[in-house]
Amino acid sequence: MTDSGNVKKRKPVIKAVLIPLVLIFIGLSYTFYVINYPQDKIVADFVSYSKVFSLLKQHIVLVLVSATAAVLVSVPLGIFLTRPKFKGLANIFISIVNMGQTIPSLAILALFVSVLGIGFKSAVFALWIYSLLPILNNTLVGITGVDRYVMEAATGMGMNPVRILTKIELPIAFPVIMAGIRTAATVNIGTATLAAFIGAGGLGDLIIAGNNINRWQIVILGALLSALLAILADYLMALFEKA
Amino acid sequence: MIKFENVTKKYPNTKNSAVNNLNLEINEGEICMLVGPSGCGKTTTMKMVNRLIEPTSGNIYIDGENIMAHNPVDLRRNIGYVIQNIGLFPHMTIAENIATVPKEKKWDKERIDKRVDELLELMELNPEVYRNRRPSDLSGGQRQRVGVARALAADPPVMLMDEPFGALDPITRSKLQNEFLRLQEKIRKTIIFVTHDIDEAIKMGDKIVVVKNGKIVQQGTPDDILSNPADEFVENLIGGNRSIKRLNLVTCSEIMHDTFSVKMDTPLDAARTIMLENGLKTIALTGQNNKLIGYAELKDMEGKTGMSGDYKKEMEVTVDERMSLNDALSEMLRIGQRYIYVADERDNLRGWIGINDILNAVSIND
Structure with a gap:
């Protein structure tokens, strides 16, 4: 009867560590397989541990920088737009960012190349634009979704607007905002493979190169690692959300 | 204010x-x-x-x-x-x-x-x-x-x-x-x-x-x-x-009557005397601190000996003294009884109300 809340938390610790380990193990095994049992000489020359890891690192940096920047912009913007004074602006912003979302990701990448040039900067900028909407949208939905009677009670009891934001609105909206960040990050990890097209590197290099030289082992290596990365990222964020 | x-x-x-x-x-x-x-x-x-x-x-x-x-x-x-x-x-x-x-x-x-x-x-x-x-x-x-x-x-x-x-x-x-x-x-x-x-x-x-x-x-x-x-x-x-x-x-406490009660261990004779003297057909049984336990009926006691508690019947319904007459009346109607015992929040016996008391209480002002 008592304190059922405390008992639930303990068990998943093993699971929490196990799943990431399994994901890393799958990734390493396949990399090991491609390097040690290559299809042919071309694959053997192309792939090495250091190459795969530097591409993986590039990929992670691309995603981390763009997603973090998107969080830093979208969440405060979402908070700002849900303040009573600015309520009308929210829909306008959603439409603008929505329009950004309708442009194909490859086109966005290409567009920014003409402004920022080839490489890392353009890729990060494009991925950032792409991540803004899900986070902004979920921040708005999460905060406006707080029960209006909860808000009325909080106001009526004499909480000031800042306290209402930090103690009521954000904690209640947190799971929804996190869902937006998770969506953005996982989509971002997939989209980041396209960064290879504009010379920003990342796991997309493996997919494009593998495709160009027609070696399935390499294509699958790039695709598998980016998929595993997406699952891992989503899983870790879910863990963070519950903690 | x-x-x-x-x-x-x-x-x-x-x-x-x-x-x-x-x-x-x-x-x-x-x-x-x-x-x-x-x-x-x-x-x-x-x-x-x-x-x-x-x-x-x-x-x-x-x-x-x-x-x-x-x-x-x-x-x-x-x-x-x-x-x-x-x-x-x-x-x-x-x-x-x-x-x-x-x-x-x-x-x-x-x-x-x-x-x-x-x-x-x-x-x-x-x-x-x-x-x-x-x-x-x-x-x-x-x-x-x-x-x-x-x-x-x-x-x-x-x-x-x-x-x-x-x-x-x-x-x-x-x-x-x-x-x-x-x-x-x-x-x-x-x-x-x-x-x-x-x-x-x-x-x-x-x-x-x-x-x-x-x-x-x-x-x-x-x-x-x-x-x-x-x-x-x-x-x-x-x-x-x-x-x-x-x-x-009107709350029950405002119109209730004092009631007669005996302890569970009161000898039957004593209880019967109280009832006969006051013309009662039933009497409330209480335990420690005047806590209401049940009641006993005179007809069950006729010609018997022992403790009052031996003839205890379960009290089906009581009303809280702070409840309104509306609550009391509806309870009385529900169980089809012309009177009801009143207790306080700790189940201590406080008194009783009859159906006529309710009629009187409501019609006074008209």
Whole structure:
């Protein structure tokens, strides 16, 4: 009867560590397989541990920088737009960012190349634009979704607007905002493979190169690692959300 | 304590004022019921007291001070606020919910914890069990108890209650109303209580203010309103069965008779003597501290010996002394009995009421 809340938390610790380990193990095994049992000489020359890891690192940096920047912009913007004074602006912003979302990701990448040039900067900028909407949208939905009677009670009891934001609105909206960040990050990890097209590197290099030289082992290596990365990222964020 | 002076509220783009030149005084320790149909301005009137709605013109004073002189946030921390939808914070425990205003007032943790437990006990919720639960684990009635506890947390002198029991089922509602009245006897808050339910107003109110189209149609004690409705509107609001409604005005303790009782271990002879001397057919059996256990019937005792307790019959129904005659009468009708025993909150025997007492109590004033 008592304190059922405390008992639930303990068990998943093993699971929490196990799943990431399994994901890393799958990734390493396949990399090991491609390097040690290559299809042919071309694959053997192309792939090495250091190459795969530097591409993986590039990929992670691309995603981390763009997603973090998107969080830093979208969440405060979402908070700002849900303040009573600015309520009308929210829909306008959603439409603008929505329009950004309708442009194909490859086109966005290409567009920014003409402004920022080839490489890392353009890729990060494009991925950032792409991540803004899900986070902004979920921040708005999460905060406006707080029960209006909860808000009325909080106001009526004499909480000031800042306290209402930090103690009521954000904690209640947190799971929804996190869902937006998770969506953005996982989509971002997939989209980041396209960064290879504009010379920003990342796991997309493996997919494009593998495709160009027609070696399935390499294509699958790039695709598998980016998929595993997406699952891992989503899983870790879910863990963070519950903690 | 609370004074409305020519208060008017007109929303933009509306033809009529929601509240129109309202004057009202509410005394300290009084429950003032604002009653009227939806849209009559009663909620607007109430919400102007804690400045959730600002009056267009006029002044409101609490304890002689104009509320506009205070910062709304500070003002609200000294006014308890309970709403129909409760608005408990779903992400916080019950204890955290109740601690809201004390935390805003920066009480130290020890004092807050003590206050939370005290309030949970006051609301008949075991602190050990409920302290760390979430609002979603509670029933509607329990949630509203927590809502009331939360409003009382910093011991504000004034409470605003917006149909607090409106969303509950009739049984829970009646229970919470009774509990709240009992509580109010101890805490003596000045309360503005909004309701559309005239029965609730009659039962709960020291004063009833009937509101229509933003104006006060009539104000007075429940008895005044029932005896002399000011106009057809009030008459319709009360409905046709005024005498029956008056049943809600009188509590059992006001009309109950002292009763005879014997202990479980009183010899049968002694019990029988008391009954014969007083012409009783039944007698109540009590245990320690006058706690009611059951009753015995004279016909079972005829020619027997032993203890009174040997002939105990289970008491099916008693009424609480604070319950209204309406509750007592409906219990009597339900079990088909012409009398009923009255007990206090701890089940101690207090007296009895007969059906004729109820008839007399209701018809006196007409």
